[in-house]
Amino acid sequence: MSAEKPLFPFVTVDVALFTIDEQRVKVLLVKREEAPYAGCWALPGGALKPHLDGTLLDAVHRVMERKLSASLPWVEEVCTFNGANRDPRGWSLSVLHMALFPMDRIQAVAGLRVSEVKWADAELPLEALAFDHRRVLERAVQHLRNSVERGALPLQMLPEKFTLTQLQKTCEIVLGKSLDKSAFRRRLKELHAGDIEEIEGEFERGVQRPAQLWKAVKHRQ
Amino acid sequence: MSAEKPLFPFVTVDVALFTIDEQRVKVLLVKREEAPYAGCWALPGGALKPHLDGTLLDAVHRVMERKLSASLPWVEEVCTFNGANRDPRGWSLSVLHMALFPMDRIQAVAGLRVSEVKWADAELPLEALAFDHRRVLERAVQHLRNSVERGALPLQMLPEKFTLTQLQKTCEIVLGKSLDKSAFRRRLKELHAGDIEEIEGEFERGVQRPAQLWKAVKHRQ
Secondary structure: OOOOOOOOOEEEEEEEEEEEEOOEEEEEEEEOOOOOOOOOEEOOEEEOOOOOOOOHHHHHHHHHHHHHOOOOOOEEEEEEEEEOOOOOOOOEEEEEEEEEOOHHHHHHHHOOOOOOEEEEEOOOOOOOEOOOHHHHHHHHHHHHHHHHHOOOOOHHHOOOOEOHHHHHHHHHHHHOOOOOHHHHHHHHHHHOOOOEEEEEEEEOOOOOOOOEEEEEOOOOO | OOOOOOOOOEEEEEEEEEEEEOOEEEEEEEEOOOOOOOOOEEOOEEEOOOOOOOOHHHHHHHHHHHHHOOOOOOEEEEEEEEEOOOOOOOOEEEEEEEEEOOHHHHHHHHOOOOOOEEEEEOOOOOOOEOOOHHHHHHHHHHHHHHHHHOOOOOHHHOOOOEOHHHHHHHHHHHHOOOOOHHHHHHHHHHHOOOOEEEEEEEEOOOOOOOOEEEEEOOOOO
16 A cells, blocks of 8 residues: 555546347456456557647547457447545546447457457446446446437447437437337437437338438437 | 646546526525635535545535535436546546525525525526536536436425325426326326325425425435
8 A cells, every 4th residue: 555645536537338139138248457456358548648639528539449440430438437445546536428320330349359358248348347347337328228228229320321210229229128119210209309310212122112212410419 | 837747637526516596596606715716606626535535426525615614415327528628737627516495495505605695596597617617517517407307306406294185396497398197197196196295294385285294204315
């Protein structure tokens, strides 16, 4: 134990990056290379570097570009996890962010450094997670579910072009329950008329009754 | 300008403490004694002291007990305000908290150090606020309104004993609109049966048709 009192907390950003794969919500985990918890899986994150990062969001993008070699289309702050005892290195303040990733780009990330990065089941991860990351992940999953429950569309998880059935299915996977099709379509019209639009003349391929393709009006932050 | 790069951000907690007075949502402001912004009004707050505070919430209670000489019955984290440029002293990370205060205890705080602490109109403050506190306050008001909009009861703003009319009126003031009485009562029964309870045999006083008094089942965190 050091006799010196810490003057500053250790500030980090952690990111719960969600996508959909095999009909499940998946979260990106990275294998920790250094102590503490070397060899354990964890949510990707890293220390805020005030001389590099103008804001916490800058830190999120910097950290994730390094780990993923990919930029995040969409990020949102969730809450902090903080305290004197959550990290053996000292007083730690981590700001949890939630990010959504398009399901059709999952391979680009998974193939990157396959031993160090993986997509795990977000609700029932089999991995032992470092620090308090199991609790952090639960909170992030709850945040995602709450926002879809309140009517937000997880458009950033979808491919650039999608059918309304695919959109509904994505909401259902996040919520863990099926939704009534006509109520869902009505809600889209009433609440999200400005969020998505039909792509004129484009329909899905390779099916007997191809459905209209749609796109997000504002797909990027 | 110092040539040295900062290694750590400056971590603070800021608190939007709300109550109801004169049919308006009020927020507690304190006059800053020191630079920067000496003499300006600001949301109460202070630096995290890792050697004193086990968590950010401990910091909130320590700072508020010093400023108010009163303990907060209820506190919730809202979000962070952060960046290299929001505080002239350097990279600043402030974690905004929302707290609610009982309307019948407002005098205890207001009378304390009247020149340095005051309750201001939360939605239309006349005061010039320090830092980015006007934006921070707007965000806190929005957070309060959203939580009541989603069905949370702002019980911590009410006196210990209250009528259902008083509860409805408090929600209406927060939301800035009137609510249908029978729909409100129905929602109370359906969603909040476990949150409030009748005080047997107690009714309001000094009115012609005294209404039943109620109390919160879990009034404190």
